[in-house]
Amino acid sequence: MNYIAELNAFHRRMAADPLPPCAQMLWYKLMMLSNANGWRGSVFAARDYLMALCGLTNKWAFYRARDALVRGGYVGVGQGNRGKPAEYSVRSLCGEMGVNHPPAAAGTLFGERRQGRIPRFNESGREASFKP
Numbered sequence: 001m002n003y004i005a006e007l008n009a010f011h012r013r014m015a016a017d018p019l020p021p022c023a024q025m026l027w028y029k030l031m032m033l034s035n036a037n038g039w040r041g042s043v044f045a046a047r048d049y050l051m052a053l054c055g056l057t058n059k060w061a062f063y064r065a066r067d068a069l070v071r072g073g074y075v076g077v078g079q080g081n082r083g084k085p086a087e088y089s090v091r092s093l094c095g096e097m098g099v100n101h102p103p104a105a106a107g108t109l110f111g112e113r114r115q116g117r118i119p120r121f122n123e124s125g126r127e128a129s130f131k132p
Contacts, residue, residue, distance in 0.1 A: 001034070001039045001090075001092055002094070003031070003035055005094050006031065006090075006092065006093055006094060007031070009092075009093035009094050010027065010093055013093060017072075019068055019069070019072065019074075020064070020065065020068060022054065022056060022061055022062070022064070022065035023064075023065040023066075023068040023069050023072075025054045025055070025065070026050065026054055026062070026065045026066060026069060027069055027074055027075070027090075029050060029053045029054055030043070030045075030050075030069075030075055030088050030090050031090055032053075033045060033088075034088075034090045041089065042076075042078070042087045042088060042089040043087070043088050043089075043090075044080075044084075044085045044086070044087050044088075045085050045086065045088060046080075046085040046086075047059065047062060047085075047086065049085075050062065073091060074090070074091060074093070075088055075089060075090050075091060076088070076089040076091065077089075
């Protein structure tokens with residue numbers, strides 16, 4: 001998963017169909033945990049831990065935020081049992097928003113600058129011509 005592309009897709013989706021602030025904060029924190037986990041699939045997190053990360057003190061506000069993310073297709077949740085945390089899988093938003101991950105330029109590592117040329121990408125993910 002491309003973290004920046006996912007954030008941009010999330011911001012575009014929030015402009016079109018916003019989530020409540022608590023749900024947005026929970027999505028950001030789940031993205032942070034997935035990134036810290038190296039995008040190896042699901043992450044396991046206890047409700048109280050996620051509530052503390054989001055600054056929530058009411059468990060029902062947390063449940064409403066989590067349910068909004070599930071209904072919107074942002075995350076998948078596997079219920080935990082007593083003493084075991086729930087399993088969260090963050091779903092990619094890039095495909096549905098038409099975001100492509102631009103390929104690296106030939107002969108460069110990760111498409112960094114070469115010969116004074118700065119690669120720029122338009123909204124469709126294609127390289128647009130731009131010279132400084």
